[in-house]
Amino acid sequence: MTSSRPDGQRSPTLEEVAEWAGVSRSTVSRVINGVSTVDPELRELVQRAIDATGYVPNLAARSLVTRRTDSVALVVSEPDDRTEQTEPFLNRIFTDPFLGRITAGALEVLRPEGIHLVIMPAESPAHHHVLRYLRQGHVDGVLLISSSDEDPLPQQLCDLGIPAVLSARPGKPLPMSYVDVEQQVGAKLAAEHLLAIGRHHLATISGPLDMPSSQDRLAGFRAALAVHGHAYVPSAAGNFTRASGEQAARELFAAHPEIDGLFVANDLMAEGALQALRDLGRRVPEEVAVVGFDNSIAALQCRPRLTTIHQPLEEMAAEMARLLLARIGKADPKPRSVIFHPRLVKRESA
Template identity: 65%
Template sequence: MTTRAAEPPRPPTLDEVAVAAGVSRATVSRVINDVPTVDPRMRAAVERAIEEVGYVPNLAARSLVTRRTDSVALVISEPPDHREYAATFLNRVFTDPYFGRLTAGAQEVLRPEGIHLVIIPADPPAHEQVLRYLRQGHVDGVLLISSHAADPFPGQLADMGVATVLSARPGRPVPLSYVDVDQPAGVRLAADHLVARGRRRLGTIAGPQDMPAGQDRLSAFRDALARHGLPSPPVAEGDFTRASGEAAARALLDGHPDLDGLFVANDLMAEGAVRVLQEAGRRVPTDISVVGFDDSSAALEAHPQLTTIHQPVEEMAGEMARLLLAGLREPGRSPRTVIFSPTLVVRDSS
């Protein structure tokens, strides 16, 4: 005797929700598709009925009606003609605390709205593939981390009409909203702190000079020292990785062994620089004070812990998400710029 396997229970239908709520099938459909003109009392009744009967909306069918995917892409872009770096693109993406903080801040805003965040690295080999994916409407909008002045991605997304918000000032004018920290103000805090500590022979490890952030932090440090009547600092350039900070610190010590203060354009490079200074017998902060930028986890992992410039990355990412949601609700909205204020966090390295 053979027995038939029990058939899985049939999922509740839209009609059953309508009966439970005491409304028409069309009203249930409007609630599920988030039509704003539904009477609030009917909407509440339908939402209760959906929970009671266990109805799960067909998201694929819903997207055909609403033309929304309820997902947003966090795209981390690097231009095709990028320079050579000490670490590979994906290694930098997944080891730099900055990207994790951005992701967490965006999620805090998007998750309560029922919107999924899709993380998409877009290094040069993947550029065209990512553009096709975005052009085909797989996501509703883009939070774009584009750090390089020559990156064509922001302009391409603007030309495609994809709702996009940038994580920093773009290197070229583009009609997109962006969120940034007041870079010069942060650097001035670092310079003023070093000078207040009695440091006069100052150097800097700059970020990449093909990135607006790297450019802004270097030029602001030079300006700040000039304001204090100090000479232009010796400069070694890194790529925002720990290894590049180590290499840059060695170069600075070789040419300027008497430095007593160092401003480093991000915490990862500063952590690497501190290691090299200590290996060279320079005590931090007794012999040389070090100040980083970002206030990331690297600042706390350094020994000694880093004095640094705090930029509220999570709050900045949350504002990016809010700007994007506002743009999706109101297409054609004029681009906005939101600038956050940095603060100095004093720890043991200065």
Template identity: 45%
Template sequence: MPDVPTLAQVAAEAGVSPATASRVLTGSVRVSTSTRRQVHDAISRLGYVRHRAPRGGTGRRCDLTVAVVVCEPSQRLFTEPFYARMITTAEEVLTAHGIPLTVMTASSATSTIATPQLVAGGVDGILLIGARERHPLVVTLAASGIPVRSAGRLPDGVDMPYVDMDNHDGGRQAAEHLLLGGRRAIAAIAGPPGLPAARDRLDGFTRTLSLAGMPAIPVAYGDFTHSSGVHAAQWLLRRMPHLDAIFAASDVMAAAAVQTLRRAGRRVPDDVAVIGFDDAPIARRTSPTLTTVRQPVEEFAATATRLLLRSMGSSDPVRDNPTLPTELVVRESA
């Protein structure tokens, strides 16, 4: 049987001291980005897995703890219904197994605060939500050996099990609906380009338009908030005054676009059709009600949580990465 690589071997492979390698794994701020990259590259080459000290107790599931880690600032946790729906469902699944849930936020700016507790044995499993490119916590968790399941596809180059929505196909459905409705001056409000789900929604939308012979469309970028949707819609109206359709990567931004269009004297859907994404509660409260792409949020959270529990109860990681279907819901706005 081959020898199990040690932290000292990782340090030697990376050309750093064992103390520096250890600081990388615990998320210390006293390590440069280039050194972090060297250590994580060495971890990948050697196949190093961090061994955690056994926890006390009987080993029953009631001795376990799971953390939901949202890769966003804390204010987003309390203002966006998506996170509340995800966390509520995860808690229901865990409660049925007698496992308590800890909720943490870890934006890129605050990840160094959250990392030490997560990788030093403070939790037995992690449900990760909203992982983005170049997020330091994501890379550290991928190499930590702790059972982790991401709710959402991971950025390229990060090896971690996940559950995903078919965001690409959701974008396709939105584009086809607008084309079938005779819309031709089409624009999009995309989500953050570093978030795989946002990129997939935009890619599915624009590729479908391209296959139909439509040239490149104007794209404004938001961050799923109402204010970013307003600014994006204003920019699109300046760029394309006679636009007749907008696809927004979230219902909150779509509702903001509807409000902005109304203030500009444009009628929805008579002058401009609007399609959102999520089928959040706001989609049914907006006037007119939003046509949107529904993602099964509760099923999404439950599936990710159950697969995480399976990984926690097995010495072999559960590697399947299911993708759940999305569905266009036609209402009044398009």
């Protein structure tokens, strides 16, 4: 039960709590921080003092000494060259179920540790802004969702010695921990499923080609088909939004009306493609089979429901958080990477 202080008044300090309890500042500090060498009776007394005064430790003072803030940032970064897009960055990241799943997974690990997560969008013009925030020491480390291999942020964090973990293999080799899914294997799963259900004219809608994960999915799809004698695979690139998927599908079918199997690099674009196919009067899956990627909520919300490649984003984010905490705890410089396995989820679209 905290007594609410009258407005504008400063919150009580350790010293005041100590006075209330008739002990020293040190003892109160020990109680707050759970140091065991405190007489149980005193501990009880101090606890009452804390409750009575409504004491909350002053973060600034504490972290000035400890050099810890007990919070980490989830930074969603966007490179320069993709800023001029139909859909604004913030719209995109807050519309894709992706971010919600990452957040959920990270919180799963961070909350029990008492660590706060702050989410910061970092589209390119505001990069320096976010960088300043991170350098000022607001957070102990960062979970970095970086989408382009041209993104300077990973390198910058590295240089500054700010603990960070990436959400995917970095474009350029970097001494940083990261988490990833076997992108190529996922694409292969999709390819082989499409072949297995008897499709012969396959095509793919990829993500932005400056992203390693997009490159991998595209390469994986092509490689798997090459093994089965398909030398040429039409493809079009989107930017992971529904609208871009719709657009890409239109282009693809305009140029290659014979396509009967489509692998789309995420579910949102697949949903857009489904839209395009409906407009074009192509029945799914009868005439065209569609496989997505992510197994997000979007895959369940479209008609027909999407066959897709599941990637365990929540677990991946949780692992990112674990890697980050390990890195923050000991200044252990050797980076680790953890790779997850994708799997095919069969539904109606293929």
